[in-house]
Amino acid sequence: MHLMAEKRGTSGGLRERKKRATRAALAEAAVRLAAEHGTDNVTVEAISAAAGVSVRTFFNYFDSRDDSFIAIDAEAGERVRRAVLHAPAGLSPLEAVREGLATELREIERQHGLWSLYARVLRTSPHLLVRHLGAHMADETGLAEAIARRIASGPDGPDGPAPGDRATPSADGGGDVGENERRRALDLYPRLLAAVAGTAVRVSVDYWCCRQEERSFAEVFRQSFDLLADGLPAPRR
Amino acid sequence: MHLMAEKRGTSGGLRERKKRATRAALAEAAVRLAAEHGTDNVTVEAISAAAGVSVRTFFNYFDSRDDSFIAIDAEAGERVRRAVLHAPAGLSPLEAVREGLATELREIERQHGLWSLYARVLRTSPHLLVRHLGAHMADETGLAEAIARRIASGPDGPDGPAPGDRATPSADGGGDVGENERRRALDLYPRLLAAVAGTAVRVSVDYWCCRQEERSFAEVFRQSFDLLADGLPAPRR
DNA sequence: AATCATTTTTGCAGAGCGTGCACTTTTGCA
DNA sequence: TGCAAAAGTGCACGCTCTGCAAAAATGATT
Structure with a gap:
């Protein structure tokens, strides 16, 4: 055996x-x-x-x-979740998730042998790729919860105010955004961030697989998250 | 029959x-x-x-x-793709995708009968939900291509510069951002936007299903895309 | 209307998947 | 060393899915 x-x-x-x-x-x-x-x-x-x-x-x-x-990476989601929870206090939620994912991806790159076989299997049969992604979707809930807890415990950690404190560009004239809307955002936001981050990883891997010769994965990964952080602005031609 | x-x-x-x-x-x-x-x-x-x-x-x-x-909505992806291609010229890529999706979702809400049965089936068996999402993932490629074409033909309409007009990748001595990097962004960007938009729809539906009493779907949908457009900023507590 | 090539439908046989049940072996503990 | 619980096994059975060849339906032509 x-x-x-x-x-x-x-x-x-x-x-x-x-x-x-x-x-x-x-x-x-x-x-x-x-x-x-x-x-x-x-x-x-x-x-x-x-x-x-x-x-x-x-x-x-x-x-x-x-x-x-698709049973190889069954615990990856749990590790990312923990990484987000224990990320340095100064990081924004998006940055914390990015760091947690980057760490996990480096870990995978270390066990290159089995993973390249795994990648070939997924590439060969799309049917399994879907199941693979579905398995990771289950992790989303846990990740969203970690993000929510991180936000609740303070985006700046126990020490001091925020670096990324954006003035809210609210469309409503003068008046602030309602307290209710802010509370609601707290619920939607973690889920959205968790899901979108997973999607960004998937797209990055996909894109990188087609152009391994041109760009390192770390570079693609970084650019994807930069695009997200910038609000997916239309690229200049 | x-x-x-x-x-x-x-x-x-x-x-x-x-x-x-x-x-x-x-x-x-x-x-x-x-x-x-x-x-x-x-x-x-x-x-x-x-x-x-x-x-x-x-x-x-x-x-x-x-x-x-999961054969009911086999053609939905194609309709969204076309909607993005023919969206008003003034819209940004993200806005164009949002409008295309919103139209399709309204269409679905019209055939409420069969779709509520469908929703129950997907809710009952997660296994099928994964297959459903996988089927939509296949649409991503087409959507990404539509986005890319939209960008190429000019974000300001058909009266802009030529579609195939790509600046030569000159040595990046002059500008801030390298010309190469800009060209690369064109390739990664459409895929990322297509995938992230699909994810936003999924999360919105998911979130809305838990709180139908509080908020309309259109509201949740709108907020998700607003968060994306703002770069997923950390919500203020 | 009768004929004919093409397409679709069908039955049948067979391999493989997945589950329930009862039985044997292994393990951890007293 | 003996015992209760857990894990592994063999068997029977129903369902999924495919290949093949025959039968039925269709649309065009005469």
Whole structure:
């Protein structure tokens, strides 16, 4: 039974560890087989055999064959969420999310081997790409909550006023924006930011894949978030 | 055989029309049955029977059972794309997309009956929601292309400079921002805008569903795009 | 109206997916 | 060492989806 990198999760009893190992073995076998033979030509039987368990056991770990293909980065969302919560106090929400994502992406670039296989699998079968994105959409809720908590605890941290304190360009003459509207924004804003940030990552990866020769990923990623921070202004021709 | 609203697509021979009718009948039967009995309790056999065709014929129209559940709005993306292309010349790209989407959403609100069933189905089974969003992601490419063409033809209308007129990438000795960087932005920008706009719609719908009593959808939708246009600034507490 | 090429529909066989159930093996603990 | 709980396994069964070849429907032509 091949084992994935055991970096994380050496805690718990033998039972717990073996469960994690089996799950990881199944997930890695799935990706390796899919990268080699194509997703459609990999049966659950083959994956189970490669991981050294029975077919029935496979379905004890995954609800469907496709789930096993996209099980690699199951914990990435949680790490980003925590990074946003513990980001330096001076950062705006958008900046905090950007930093958290950048860290995670660097982490992924370190485990380049398995991830390039994974990327090939996703590229080959769009069907799985959609499931992959769907899995990350589930993380959005947690991220939005982290953003909301960050805002609630103060955009400036415990120490001092804000650098990014923008004068509100309210369209209503003289009068301020209603208190109600401000409260409502608090609810919509975190969700929107979480979702839009995830989208920006996706588009950046997509764009970068077509032009790896011209630009580094970090550069594309940075530009995407700059565009967001500027309000997606029409580019000058 | 029940027929869906025949609003669009009365053109073509009898063959063509009958094919469209069969496909529509299958799609509608799928949604109605799923809304009533739950997605998991609807077999292909039941859908086919409700539409008056054989099981084998079902698979001549859809690659999978799930595809039949999300086949209602197959043409929405194309309509938005066209709306963006033909939007008033004075609008910025972001504004043009917002208007195109708003029009489509009003159109949907008109066919309230089937769409509320559809919404229930998507709400009940997240699995299908992901497929639904994936289907719309495919539209992103077309929308991005429309945005790019709109930018190329001039943000001020057809009376502007030539469409294919791209300044030569000269060595960036003179200006502040390099000419190369500006050209690159043209490529990344449309994709980012298309994707982010779709995301904003999704978040708006999601948010609105939880608070229909407090705010109209148009209001939420408008606020989301205002936040985008402002660069997602940290809300004031 | 009768004929014919084309397109669509259909039944059938078969591989693979996924689940419920009962049974065996392994694990952690007393 | 023995025991209760958890994990793994084999089997039966229904559903999904595909390939193939035959049957039915369609639209144009004579």
